[in-house]
Amino acid sequence: MLDSAGTRPREGAGSTAGSGRTVWIDLLRGCSILLVVVFHSYIFAANDTGVRSSALDVVTGTFEPLRMPTMMLLSGLFVPRSLEKGTRPYLVGKLRRIAYPYLVWSVFMLVFLFVGSLTVGLRFDPAWVGRVFYDPIEHLWFLGYLLAYFFLAYLARSSPSVLVIAGAVGLSLLPLAFEWQHFWQLLAFFFVGVAVSGRVGPRLAVPTARGRAWFLLLTTLAVFVGLVVTGLMESFRFWLFPLSLLGIVGAAGIARRASSSRVTGGIAFVGRHSIVFYLVHWPVAIVSSEIAAHVLALPTLAVSGVNLVASTAVCTLLAFAYGRSAIVRGLFVAPQRRRRS
Secondary structure (H helix, E strand, O other), X not given: OOOOOOOOOOXXXXXXXOOOOOHHHHHHHHHHHHHHHHHHHHHHHHHHHOOOOHHHHHHHHHHHHHHHHHHHHHHHOOHXXXXXXXXXXXXXXXXXXXXHHHHHHHHHHHHHHHHHHXXXXXXXXXXXXXXXXXXXXXXXXXXXXXXXHHHHHHHOOOOOHHHHHHHHHHHHOOOOOHHHHHHHHHHHHHHHHHHHOOOOOOOOOOOOOHHHHHHHHHHHHHHHHHHHHHOOOHHXXXXXXXXXXXXXXXXXXHHHOXXXXXXXXXXXXXXXXXXXXXXXXXXXXXXXXXXXXXXXOOOHHHHHHHHHHHHHHHHHHHHHHHOOOHXXXXXXXXXXXXXXX
């Protein structure tokens, strides 16, 4: 299966022989996606019950500077090799694997929210139909950003990545609307992925021992915990970019040396099907949260758990079906015309 960037990773360090995939990247992406699912499971629960959990606020806030930056950095890793295929394959690949599911799921989410507004009071505005083409709705911003980033990577293919990174970091620190700060910040991580990749294949420079990798990750997380608990996360925005990079480097070092087990294999499976888990978990968690909070009247922590289990289960089933059903696969990637022999 191709990854969310639309390219097939080469075999290398941390890969399974004969698999044609770089397993540590699958493992790191899988961890990021699961953190996203945990976060949304809790947020939907808190919104429906009206009660927040201080413990989960700290946990989700601690990982916020790592979740999506890791996803963007990993997506950027494959840009150089993808560009080597030529302009047409590069652009067609992004249209098939990013623009297409973005449009399919935009239509699905519009219908989902419209039906939800008639049944359980979900918010829906007819103006959102037009927003699809310039302001992604709900969780589809991730695909919208990715499409823009890959297009910018094509335009900047002859420019040093470090200049783009510096410019993006600078723009993210300006007093702009949150959406634009977020856009430029994640663009910087995307181009870090571009910068550390190359013709030798995707990699992160982690020449450290496993103990040092753990030290980098745990130290970064400890700092993030302190910033969340003290409410200083926003005040330290300038330092979040380098701190997040240190955390990602540590996590990558751990993932590259992770031993094979059922747990790591399951997380890597999530990473291989990240597009499925990302797109599907949102509507499933909304439905399960409505049922658990309003029908069963469960507390916030219980609703969060129900959301997590329900969304993970449905996503896993669809991920297994992805490779076996053309209909399911057609929800996430545009069908490719077969060439005549």
